Amino acid sequence: MAHIPDGLLSLPVLIGGGAVAATGVAMGLRSIDDRAIPRIAILSAVFFSASLLSVPVGPSSVHVLLSTLMALMLGPGIFPAVLVALLLQTILFGFGGLTTLGVNTINIALPGFVVALLIGSMIRRASSPMSASVIGAVGAAVAVFGTGGLVAISLWLSSSDYVPAAKVLLVTYLPLSIGEALICGTVIGFLKKTSPETLFPRLAEKGASA
Template sequence: MAHIPDGLLSLPVLIGGGALAAVGVAAGLRTMDDRAIPRVAILSAAFFVASLVSVPVGPSSVHVLLSTLMALMLGPGIFPAVLVALILQSVMFGFGGLTTLGVNALNIALPGYIMALMIGGLVRSAQSPVRAGVVGGIGAAFAVFGTGGMVALALWLSSSAYVPAAKIVLITYLPLALGEALICGMVLAFLARTAPEALRPRVAAEEVSA
């Protein structure tokens, strides 16, 4: 799963992941204004609740990430949204670890943000809600594989002894990618039909202030 606990990662991986996560969080906070805070809080809470539900897959377990959906609606705001949820999960339920917060936040948020940059225009300009959902679902699946790859990479860079575990992690992310694609695709199709402005966070903010 994406919550790497304390004691597994090497110091260079922890520092590097933490530094990159800090850059993402800073970018998210810089683009966030008072009007965006409720949306960030709601999606952070949705991620917090959804990722508490873990489904056993072989020797590991998986949970939905919602990273592409969050990034489409929040832009860089996905980084602070994910970080806050991970902090609360670690403190309240012991999910993941405190020393690995930066790496875990980066592994979850960055693939979703990258996919949102790649497919955002296609989703927002889709001729039908169904097409928006299909494109978004495909992007969500790729983001899941991105997270799995980053988790495996963090383990591999920390110790070669984790290579077998890293391979298992990648395999367990296959059913998660299918489920994530279905869930995010359905939500995006619904939003594209009922509230397309939700997929344009900056435009929505400008319309509110106008």
């Protein structure tokens, strides 16, 4: 349940999440030039489509996040990409909520962005596609648990009554982390072999060479 619906979170959590999300989106928008827009749009559309496919796990459901892969390719551009996709999902399908849009954006985008900062250089310097794939897979799994942790913290800070549910949610992220690792690791290994330049987020920054 990365899409937290309206009515669950307290006002301070909503305001705090919205402020952090606004900072991330502003940082992402400053990094965008005309050449970066198609890449951001494509990855936002991929995230939009893939995350519509939810798989029931216990009392909740999970879906792929692709946040590590997106952050590797977009850098800060992941924040506006996720925001737009979540907004459309809320308006068109009722996933998540409008008041929780900021919190949901941060819960999904921030772990991938942080993980990409930590492993990006290792993937780009990797001696083989297999090495890049393994590093990417581990990073993707870590980002999934980062999202699960942020969702749990958001609920816990809003009300202690959500603590039991938050603990259950964390357990449901275990199978998601495995699937996310397989998908992202495979894609990263393929890109490392065929188009390694796509794994450089500076391509989505102003002043970067094409």
